[in-house]
Structure formats: structure tokens, C-alpha cells
Amino acid sequence: MNISCKESGQYRNAVASGRRMRLRLLGGQLDPTRPRYGTDPIVVCGRNLLLVALILVFLSTALAQKPSSHSSRPHASISPEAKALLEEAIGVVCTQAKLDPKSSIAIDEMQARPSLPVQSPEARAGAERAQRLLPLTKSLMIASLQELATEYGFRKSPNFQQRIKQAIARVNSVKRVRPDMDSRDNASVYLSRPHVITFGTIFLAGLRSDEGMISVLAHELMHIADGDNDSLRPLVAAVGNKASDLTGLDIHGQRSEEIACDLIGAMAARAYITSTPGYESIARRLARSIQHNCVELDEGDEDHLSPRSTIRALLALNPELVRELINDREERKLP
Numbered sequence: 001m002n003i004s005c006k007e008s009g010q011y012r013n014a015v016a017s018g019r020r021m022r023l024r025l026l027g028g029q030l031d032p033t034r035p036r037y038g039t040d041p042i043v044v045c046g047r048n049l050l051l052v053a054l055i056l057v058f059l060s061t062a063l064a065q066k067p068s069s070h071s072s073r074p075h076a077s078i079s080p081e082a083k084a085l086l087e088e089a090i091g092v093v094c095t096q097a098k099l100d101p102k103s104s105i106a107i108d109e110m111q112a113r114p115s116l117p118v119q120s121p122e123a124r125a126g127a128e129r130a131q132r133l134l135p136l137t138k139s140l141m142i143a144s145l146q147e148l149a150t151e152y153g154f155r156k157s158p159n160f161q162q163r164i165k166q167a168i169a170r171v172n173s174v175k176r177v178r179p180d181m182d183s184r185d186n187a188s189v190y191l192s193r194p195h196v197i198t199f200g201t202i203f204l205a206g207l208r209s210d211e212g213m214i215s216v217l218a219h220e221l222m223h224i225a226d227g228d229n230d231s232l233r234p235l236v237a238a239v240g241n242k243a244s245d246l247t248g249l250d251i252h253g254q255r256s257e258e259i260a261c262d263l264i265g266a267m268a269a270r271a272y273i274t275s276t277p278g279y280e281s282i283a284r285r286l287a288r289s290i291q292h293n294c295v296e297l298d299e300g301d302e303d304h305l306s307p308r309s310t311i312r313a314l315l316a317l318n319p320e321l322v323r324e325l326i327n328d329r330e331e332r333k334l335p
């Protein structure tokens with residue numbers, strides 16, 4: 001069984017690489033005129049009031065009888081203050097995308113670029129960076145996975161511990177990054193070749209910092225950790241549920257896996273930044289781990305949130321990241 005980047009025409013998404021080849025076949029096109037989220041408002045008026053009331057009673061009875069898979073879990077929420085900070089943090093990330101010479105190129109811009117030969121200087125530099133950072137990223141990713149499992153209350157489950165152990169073994173078996181011109185702005189993993197991460201040359205060249213590269217490598221490693229049997233599914237689903245609650249977006253199924261991979265990527269990059277202090281602004285370095293999502297053309301699909309919704313969900317899940325992105329800016333305002 002393969003894990004691969006989804007390539008469904010114009011909705012292909014560079015970083016949020018999909019899981020399986022079959023998704024490629026299933027990848028349909030979105031109707032941009034149709035709202036994807038939420039429901040139509042119920043309009044109550046005049047003589048239809050009684051009828052509507054009867055329908056509402058019927059619906060509420062029907063809904064009450066329908067078993068809900070989420071009924072027992074507590075629902076996460078976000079305060080208006082936290083929401084305002086989150087928007088401010090998004091501003092920092094995408095402003096840095098324009099100011100930072102090492103910023104990651106936005107996905108939509110990468111998609112518009114011509115293919116890049118493997119031997120081009122930019123692709124070679126990117127491939128060397130990816131290969132050099134792979135061993136470190138494996139350690140950072142494993143630590144992030146364990147941290148996430150603890151945060152979501154899975155560390156006490158012996159069954160889940162066993163799954164984590166096997167996931168770590170799969171991550172440790174990854175040996176190589178393979179640059180590929182045809183993969184363009186995608187990175188992907190084929191479970192038939194679990195020791196290799198295939199990386200499009202445009203993507204290799206577009207991630208111009210160690211922070212950006214670590215984030216994407218850790219994302220792909222999380223797909224490998226989850227493996228062919230979705231062995232980390234309970235954790236992945238918990239992350240998706242929380243992201244849905246916090247954003248109001250529909251983040252279930254494959255979308256929850258993609259956001260969990262992105263979250264692990266951001267956590268790994270943040271751990272790297274903490275362990276390698278330097279002269280650069282912390283916010284600038286943190287921004288690199290997610291700013292490939294600062295697109296102009298913001299489109300998602302069935303399996304992936306749109307890039308800008310991805311940033312929003314990631315920051316909602318990671319308030320420390322929000323705080324650090326904003327605090328750094330506050331400090332810089334001081335004389």
C-alpha cells in the first residue's frame with residue numbers, strides 16, 4: 001500500500017501530502033460556489049410557522065436518537081481574546097514570509113513554478129539540506145510524538161504504548177531523501193519503500209531554511225509513524241476533533257491525519273529552534289515552520305484544509321506557538 005501526495009489537479013497541496021494512491025483517483029474537484037462548511041439557516045415565517053415547529057420537533061427527536069461518536073468527549077473552545085491573538089500571530093507568520101530572506105515559498109507560488117531539474121543548484125542545495133537534517137528530524141519528531149501522546153492522555157494506555165513503539169521503529173528505519181523532479185512541489189512516502197522520503201525538487205528549493213525543512217520532514221515521518229494500518233488513529237482523531245472544536249472547521253478523516261502531521265512538524269521545528277539559539281528572531285524562525293501556507297490562492301479539498309485554514313488550525317492547537325510569535329514582536333517594539 002502506498003502513501004503518496006495527493007495530486008488532484010488544481011487542488012494539489014504541497015505539504016499536506018495525502019496518504020494513499022487511491023486518494024489520487026478519488027480526488028474530485030470542489031465547486032467553489034458551494035459552501036463547504038456550516039448549514040443553511042432555517043427561515044421561520046408567517047403561516048409556515050406551525051409546520052416548521054413540527055419539523056423541528058421531529059428533527060430534534062431524530063437527532064436525540066442518533067448515537068453520537070463525540071458525545072462523551074469534552075469540547076474545546078477558544079475565547080475571543082485568544083482568537084484575536086491567533087489572528088495577530090497569523091499576521092506575524094505571513095509578514096515574515098515577505099521580510100525574511102530564508103522564508104519558505106508559499107505553496108501556490110511553488111505550484112506556478114516550472115519544473116526544476118534534480119541537478120540544478122537550488123534543488124541540490126535543498127536535497128543536501130534535507131538529507132543532512134533527516135537524522136536530527138527523526139529524533140525531534142519522535143520526541144514530539146511522545147509529547148503529543150502525553151498531552152492527549154495516551155501515555156497511560158499499554159496498548160497505545162505498543163503502537164508508539166512500533167511507530168518509532170518505523171521512523172527510525174527511514175534512511176534517505178530522494179529528490180524527484182516529477183514530484184514538483186510535493187513530498188511523499190510510499191509504504192512499499194518505507195526507508196525513503198520522495199521530495200519534489202521545487203519543494204526542496206522552496207524550503208529555504210532548516211526550520212522549514214525540519215517541519216516538512218517531520219510531517220512525512222508522521223505519515224510513516226502512522227503506517228499502513230493507521231496505528232496512531234486514536235491520537236490523530238483526537239487532534240482532529242480538537243482542531244474542529246477550536247476552529248469550527250470540519251477536520252475529520254484524512255484531514256485529521258494531515259493536521260496531526262502538520263502539528264508534529266511545527267512541534268519538531270519549535271524544539272529545534274529552542275535547542276539552537278542564535279541571533280535571529282525567534283518569531284522569524286518559528287514562522288518558517290508554517291509559512292509555506294501563506295498563500296494568495298487559498299484552496300483546500302476533501303482531504304486537506306486550505307493552506308490558510310491549516311495555519312489557523314495549527315495555531316489554535318498550539319497556543320505556545322501563538323504566544324512566542326507575538327511576544328517576540330512585543331519585545332522588538334521596546335526601545
Ligand SMILES: [Zn+2]
Nearest residue numbers: 016017018261
Ligand atoms: Zn501529509
